[in-house]
Amino acid sequence: QVRLQESGPGLVKPSETLSLTCTVSGGSISNYYWSWIRQPPGKGLEWIGYLYYTGRTNYNPSLKSRVTMSIATSRDQFSLELSSVTAADTAVYYCARVLSTVTSQILYFDSWGQGSLVTVSS
Amino acid sequence: DIVMTQSPLSLPVTPGEPASISCRSSQSLLQSNGDNYLDWYLQKPGQSPQVLIYFGSNRASGVPDRFSGSGSGTDFTLKISRVEAEDVGVYYCMQVLQTPITFGQGTRLEIK
Numbered sequence A: 001q002v003r004l005q006e007s008g009p010g011l012v013k014p015s016e017t018l019s020l021t022c023t024v025s026g027g028s029i030s031n032y033y034w035s036w037i038r039q040p041p042g043k044g045l046e047w048i049g050y051l052y053y054t055g056r057t058n059y060n061p062s063l064k065s066r067v068t069m070s071i072a073t074s075r076d077q078f079s080l081e082l083s084s085v086t087a088a089d090t091a092v093y094y095c096a097r098v099l100s101t102v103t104s105q106i107l108y109f110d111s112w113g114q115g116s117l118v119t120v121s122s
Numbered sequence B: 001d002i003v004m005t006q007s008p009l010s011l012p013v014t015p016g017e018p019a020s021i022s023c024r025s026s027q028s029l030l031q032s033n034g035d036n037y038l039d040w041y042l043q044k045p046g047q048s049p050q051v052l053i054y055f056g057s058n059r060a061s062g063v064p065d066r067f068s069g070s071g072s073g074t075d076f077t078l079k080i081s082r083v084e085a086e087d088v089g090v091y092y093c094m095q096v097l098q099t100p101i102t103f104g105q106g107t108r109l110e111i112k
Helices: none
Strands: A003-007 A018-025 A033-039 A046-052 A057-059 A067-072 A077-082 A091-100 A106-112 A116-120 B004-007 B010-013 B019-025 B038-043 B050-054 B067-072 B075-080 B089-095 B107-111
Touching: A003 A091, A003 A106, A018 A033, A018 A091, A018 A116, A033 A106, A046 A067, A046 A077, A046 A091, A057 A067, A077 A091, A106 B038, A106 B050, B004 B089, B010 B019, B019 B038, B019 B089, B019 B107, B038 B067, B050 B067, B075 B089
Parallel strands: B010 B107
Antiparallel strands: A003 A018, A018 A077, A033 A046, A033 A091, A046 A057, A067 A077, A091 A106, A091 A116, B004 B019, B019 B075, B038 B050, B038 B089, B067 B075, B089 B107
16 A cells, blocks of 8 residues: 655745655555645645656646645655745645546545644744 | 535534535536546544545545435535544545645534
8 A cells, every 4th residue: 555754844934945755655656646735724725736757747826936846756756845935834734646547637636645744934 | 716615614413313515616527528526535633634535426445335425517415324433524525627626625523
């Protein structure tokens, strides 16, 4: 069974860049889409974006100017960078595997990491 | 963006009783192939979300059959035939018809 684990700093200063890595184990990183979702404390879920194992990306327009996702298939890892962070970016960040059809229609997130709390504060 | 609206936002339920959650989308999630691109997730306390239903009515692997999804177009319903204590948490609907993928606000189910 595939497992996902987020890692990265738990505290980031305002205006700096948030960086997280998701390590995939128990399954191949190839031939799948991978996504990042976040959840501010006590609030709902927000989709940040997804990337294909080839490196093709699709970002939420609300964050697009500040988001970069990348993938390292040789290390079974994919990453998220969010620049110019503010307190509003404080959230639990989840990585997830995306199931899709053969025509690349997104179906659902079938495996999630445990989440990584990132606090933006000076 | 497609706006997803859930109701109720809070749902107290007696164990053994049924429960129902509504989700409405601001535009139709029905594709020409007959599939509705609507998923349901449950986030148990302190855990990551887990998928329950995809295509509006298909139970994901391992999901108990007391969970069922129905609806089409813009109106969807998640039903629990007999609520158990382990069903406590926040339920979210999510549309995957188009990006940005969007979620409902969540419905908190609690045991009376």
